[in-house]
Amino acid sequence: MQNVLDNYESVMEEQVTYWYPCGYVDDFPENAGACVKYKHAQIAVFYFARMGKWYACQNLCPHKVEMVLSRGMIGDATGIAKVACPMHKHNFSLEDGACLTAELPAIATYPVRVENQQVFVGFNF
Amino acid sequence: MKIIVVGNGMVGYKFCEKLVSKTTYKKENFEVTVFGEEIRPAYDRVHLSEYFLNQDARSLELADQNWYAENGIDLRLGELIKKIDIHNKTVESHKSEIYTFDKLIIATGSYPFVPVIDGVDKKGIFVYRTIEDLDQMISFSEKIKAKGKNKAVVIGGGLLGLEAAKAVKDLGLETHIVEFAPVLMARQLDARGGDILKSKIEDLGIVVHTSKNTKCFAGEQDVEKMHFTDGSELDVDMVVISAGIKARDEVASAAGLELGPRGGVLVDEKMQTSHPDIYAIGEVANFLGFTYGLVAPGYEMAEVVVAQLYGENKSMLESPDMSTKLKLLGVDVASFGDAIDIHHEHTPIIFENRHEKIYKRVNISADGTKLMGGILVGDAAEYNMLLQIYKNGMPLPKNPEDLILGSRNGDGGHNDVSALPDTAVICSCENVNKGKICCVITDDGLDTYKAISKQTKAGTGCGGCKPMVQNILESELKKMGRVVKNTICEHFQYTRAELYDIVKIKGITDYDEALNTIGMGHGCESCKPVLASIFASLFMETANKQPAIQDSNDRFLANIQRNGTYSVVPRIPGGEITPEKLIVIGEVAKEYNLYTKITGGQRIDLFGAQLNDLPAIWEKLIIAGFESGHAYGKALRTVKSCVGSTWCRFGMNDSVSLAVKIENRYKGLRAPHKLKGGVSGCIRECAEARGKDFGIIAVEGGLNLYVCGNGGADPKHAILLASGLDEETCIKYLDRFLMFYIQTAGPLIRTAPWLEKMEGGIEYLKSVVVDDTLGIGAELESQMEKLVSDYACEWKEAIENDSIRKRYKHFVNSEDRDENIVFVPLREMKMPEPWK
Ligand SMILES: Cc1cc2nc3c(=O)[nH]c(=O)nc-3n(C[C@H](O)[C@H](O)[C@H](O)COP(=O)(O)OP(=O)(O)OC[C@H]3O[C@@H](n4cnc5c(N)ncnc54)[C@H](O)[C@@H]3O)c2cc1C
Ligand code: SF4
Ligand code: SF4
Numbered sequence: 001m002q003n004v005l006d007n008y009e010s011v012m013e014e015q016v017t018y019w020y021p022c023g024y025v026d027d028f029p030e031n032a033g034a035c036v037k038y039k040h041a042q043i044a045v046f047y048f049a050r051m052g053k054w055y056a057c058q059n060l061c062p063h064k065v066e067m068v069l070s071r072g073m074i075g076d077a078t079g080i081a082k083v084a085c086p087m088h089k090h091n092f093s094l095e096d097g098a099c100l101t102a103e104l105p106a107i108a109t110y111p112v113r114v115e116n117q118q119v120f121v122g123f124n125f
Numbered sequence: 126m127k128i129i130v131v132g133n134g135m136v137g138y139k140f141c142e143k144l145v146s147k148t149t150y151k152k153e154n155f156e157v158t159v160f161g162e163e164i165r166p167a168y169d170r171v172h173l174s175e176y177f178l179n180q181d182a183r184s185l186e187l188a189d190q191n192w193y194a195e196n197g198i199d200l201r202l203g204e205l206i207k208k209i210d211i212h213n214k215t216v217e218s219h220k221s222e223i224y225t226f227d228k229l230i231i232a233t234g235s236y237p238f239v240p241v242i243d244g245v246d247k248k249g250i251f252v253y254r255t256i257e258d259l260d261q262m263i264s265f266s267e268k269i270k271a272k273g274k275n276k277a278v279v280i281g282g283g284l285l286g287l288e289a290a291k292a293v294k295d296l297g298l299e300t301h302i303v304e305f306a307p308v309l310m311a312r313q314l315d316a317r318g319g320d321i322l323k324s325k326i327e328d329l330g331i332v333v334h335t336s337k338n339t340k341c342f343a344g345e346q347d348v349e350k351m352h353f354t355d356g357s358e359l360d361v362d363m364v365v366i367s368a369g370i371k372a373r374d375e376v377a378s379a380a381g382l383e384l385g386p387r388g389g390v391l392v393d394e395k396m397q398t399s400h401p402d403i404y405a406i407g408e409v410a411n412f413l414g415f416t417y418g419l420v421a422p423g424y425e426m427a428e429v430v431v432a433q434l435y436g437e438n439k440s441m442l443e444s445p446d447m448s449t450k451l452k453l454l455g456v457d458v459a460s461f462g463d464a465i466d467i468h469h470e471h472t473p474i475i476f477e478n479r480h481e482k483i484y485k486r487v488n489i490s491a492d493g494t495k496l497m498g499g500i501l502v503g504d505a506a507e508y509n510m511l512l513q514i515y516k517n518g519m520p521l522p523k524n525p526e527d528l529i530l531g532s533r534n535g536d537g538g539h540n541d542v543s544a545l546p547d548t549a550v551i552c553s554c555e556n557v558n559k560g561k562i563c564c565v566i567t568d569d570g571l572d573t574y575k576a577i578s579k580q581t582k583a584g585t586g587c588g589g590c591k592p593m594v595q596n597i598l599e600s601e602l603k604k605m606g607r608v609v610k611n612t613i614c615e616h617f618q619y620t621r622a623e624l625y626d627i628v629k630i631k632g633i634t635d636y637d638e639a640l641n642t643i644g645m646g647h648g649c650e651s652c653k654p655v656l657a658s659i660f661a662s663l664f665m666e667t668a669n670k671q672p673a674i675q676d677s678n679d680r681f682l683a684n685i686q687r688n689g690t691y692s693v694v695p696r697i698p699g700g701e702i703t704p705e706k707l708i709v710i711g712e713v714a715k716e717y718n719l720y721t722k723i724t725g726g727q728r729i730d731l732f733g734a735q736l737n738d739l740p741a742i743w744e745k746l747i748i749a750g751f752e753s754g755h756a757y758g759k760a761l762r763t764v765k766s767c768v769g770s771t772w773c774r775f776g777m778n779d780s781v782s783l784a785v786k787i788e789n790r791y792k793g794l795r796a797p798h799k800l801k802g803g804v805s806g807c808i809r810e811c812a813e814a815r816g817k818d819f820g821i822i823a824v825e826g827g828l829n830l831y832v833c834g835n836g837g838a839d840p841k842h843a844i845l846l847a848s849g850l851d852e853e854t855c856i857k858y859l860d861r862f863l864m865f866y867i868q869t870a871g872p873l874i875r876t877a878p879w880l881e882k883m884e885g886g887i888e889y890l891k892s893v894v895v896d897d898t899l900g901i902g903a904e905l906e907s908q909m910e911k912l913v914s915d916y917a918c919e920w921k922e923a924i925e926n927d928s929i930r931k932r933y934k935h936f937v938n939s940e941d942r943d944e945n946i947v948f949v950p951l952r953e954m955k956m957p958e959p960w961k
Pocket of ligand 1 (some may be wrong): 134136137138160162163170171173174232233253254255288406407408418420423
């Protein structure tokens with residue numbers, strides 16, 4: 001169980017070794033999330049159309065260790081972009097992955113880049 | 126100063142807490158050693174029964190072990206003090222170690238009293254006091270259940286006995302209460318009140334035997350039978366004795382300290398025992414001739430002793446207040462002051478409603494000026510206020526019956542917290558008065574219950590004063606000119622009802638427009654579903670129109686389950702289904718290997734569907750004539766029905782046809798919370814319609830319409846809204862009622878709490894729905910009519926639309942399925958792998 005969680009570690013923009021093209025803007029729902037498969041990892045990608053911003057994080061919720069976060073509702077808490085897990089509504093910051101509602105481990109976040117309508121998520125593996 | 130505390134229970138802990146929280150406390154000045162016989166640090170015994178829910182002992186802890194160490198207290202758990210030497214001022218532990226003290230605090234609490242009855246030492250007989258007791262009960266009950274036995278008896282129908290009975294019942298055992306006295310809670314209630322309580326307890330499915338004296342327990346090793354002195358007997362598999370408590374004064378007594386006539390260590394108003402350096406506090410102390418089995422007096426005693434140690438002058442003023450409110454789920458019982466008035470000194474005013482099972486009594490002083498005590502059974506909403514009026518000797522309203530009947534000319538005078546004096550004690554557990562609460566609101570600017578409770582500790586004990594603290598907060602803020610509102614979240618500074626009106630008047634039609642014109646920020650999981658629900662109620666738009674603002678279940682039109690798979694619930698109106706449709710459900714379940722279960726709402730739930738399969742599953746169901754059951758939404762769920770007059774020999778009406786009609790009328794209707802209905806063909810009520818948000822029961826002369834009931838954690842019976850109706854009027858009232866609820870309730874507030882908060886209560890609701898005093902009846906009906914005619918099945922929409930179907934891929938960039946989903950076998954079917 002634990003080792004599934006260990007598969008996910010935050011990647012900073014400067015650590016990126018590979019920008020994976022995961023689809024086009026049209027493939028992603030506006031103001032909501034969708035899940036991307038990269039190697040064996042499941043990554044939740046969120047398109048905040050209102051802000052014109054993109055975020056990515058592990059799809060795995062650290063609370064009950066289920067692949068569900070991409071199906072959560074998104075929004076902001078005092079300006080910080082966040083996702084609410086669909087299972088128990090725990091909130092996680094999409095800026096740094098911190099849990100905003102309980103003392104849960106932070107989730108891993110990944111940088112997203114959009115060029116010519118194509119969406120890339122940055123990985124170092 | 127060397128202080129020894131014997132006993133690390135609730136009061137022993139409170140003593141430590143009060144000692145170290147003094148601003149002048151210095152670790153160097155006090156050398157505190159605490160001996161506790163139990164193996165864990167003091168825990169909240171008052172909420173002991175919660176242990177049955179989660180078996181989480183840590184969550185009951187009053188402070189963890191580090192807290193003691195951090196505050197310089199040496200906590201010795203699992204050490205029993207067996208001897209006190211009052212001449213040499215030492216105590217001796219069971220390990221025969223000797224410790225000296227300058228001051229000794231005895232806080233040893235009580236034992237459960239176990240009457241001497243033949244066979245009382247048989248296996249399966251328990252008391253109810255410690256976490257260990259509960260652990261033993263739980264494992265024993267599992268043992269007997271495994272053998273197919275399940276009959277439990279609680280001896281004692283007092284406050285604790287009733288609590289124990291509820292707990293035993295929650296363990297899944299058939300529960301009986303055996304009480305020696307002719308009434309339950311004989312110390313707090315009179316015969317009529319006890320009688321109504323009895324019938325309420327019986328409604329919980331607990332059998333009550335009063336006036337029964339146990340002669341002996343029979344059985345080989347385990348208890349098997351109880352014999353009573355009247356010759357009757359009862360088969361049992363487990364017994365819990367809750368026949369009162371007895372002070373643990375044996376060590377004090379052996380040391381030569383003086384005891385009270387009926388036990389307990391005798392103390393004066395400074396809590397000093399017959400030895401000036403030894404104090405006794407909590408349940409073990411006998412003050413003014415009595416011991417006190419409640420925490421509040423014990424806490425006060427602890428405070429008095431702490432004051433002595435700091436050289437302050439403080440004493441117990443009067444005999445402690447024994448007012449009580451039963452904290453059992455679902456049964457309101459309270460008594461205060463001189464409740465029973467054995468000497469007939471006061472004038473009682475009594476209200477009794479056997480139909481609704483409510484009994485209220487207040488005792489007025491002979492001169493008619495003061496409230497002396499009272500009893501509330503079935504509805505204890507007025508308890509806090511009555512207690513205050515009684516304790517503070519406040520003047521009575523002109524018609525004292527208004528105290529329990531409510532003022533009938535609408536000024537609600539006596540229920541106003543602003544009339545309370547600043548000295549009124551609001552939280553008796555922590556002894557916090559109104560003045561202190563007001564002070565943190567006005568001076569420190571606190572404006573939430575949480576903050577006030579954190580700062581003043583009010584509400585951190587039994588929690589009974591929470592509503593009152595909230596009322597004080599609201600009234601103080603109002604005085605300061607601040608409006609108190611339950612705003613939705615940081616993005617919209619409005620209540621749900623206000624938002625509903627604004628959206629309607631401004632003609633706002635989508636979420637972004639709402640954020641841009643009347644909100645701020647980018648929204649969240651609180652305000653998005655609220656607006657989604659409002660749009661649905663105004664325009665009957667399905668969850669497909671603005672998917673991103675739907676709660677995630679509505680976005681996928683299915684209920685997410687423990688492993689991220691979904692459940693599928695087709696609508697089966699009124700629970701009526703043809704064999705052909707049953708076969709289709711079976712075939713679909715088989716094809717997709719789904720776990721199937723009949724729900725409480727008379728339909729069939731198919732579990733374990735993967736996201737990718739949902740559209741195909743629904744396509745098959747829809748072709749067979751099914752529609753979405755909206756089991757995932759805050760929407761109409763089911764209208765349950767009994768079989769009614771078409772088959773049943775008692776039936777007064779065709780309840781199935783009516784249920785089908787109503788369910789089809791309101792299907793797809795979204796609301797602040799889920800909505801359930803029921804229709805029974807006669808008063809035998811086989812459909813349990815009164816456990817629903819709306820229930821119809823056919824009676825001689827027409828239909829009775831009940832509203833605002835629910836099952837769940839806090840069950841409420843629906844209340845009669847109108848009786849003897851024909852079908853058309855019944856539906857008209859239902860339209861008005863539902864629409865009124867949809868427009869005015871807060872988010873996630875079901876009909877029962879909505880009604881509870883409504884000023885004027887059911888009478889007001891009747892005046893709006895039945896008498897149309899607001900003149901909005903026709904408007905409510907026409908709005909409902911529009912929603913009914915605009916209904917569309919959202920699953921049908923979804924499967925017919927390719928872009929919606931796209932939503933059901935697990936990955937946007939791959940056709941793969943989620944390989945992390947693991948099922949394990951469960952009987953002939955399957956279930957998700959358990960959470961670790
Ligand atoms: C199920 C239940 C529900 C209750 N509900 C309510 C309620 O709703 N409201 C209310 O006001 N009260 C309620 N009470 C009563 C309340 O819990 C007690 O009044 C309170 O716990 C008394 O505190 P105490 O410290 O005096 O005794 P206790 O909490 O019993 O603590 C005494 C401790 O001292 C230890 N001890 C005894 N002798 C020795 C010794 N010689 N050496 C070392 N340690 C020793 C004991 O093991 C025990 O841990 C309830 C009690 C129970 C059991
Ligand atoms: S997956 Fe769970 S189970 Fe989850 S936070 Fe999220 S809240 Fe919980
Ligand atoms: S409620 Fe009445 S009509 Fe309906 S099944 Fe029961 S007995 Fe028959």
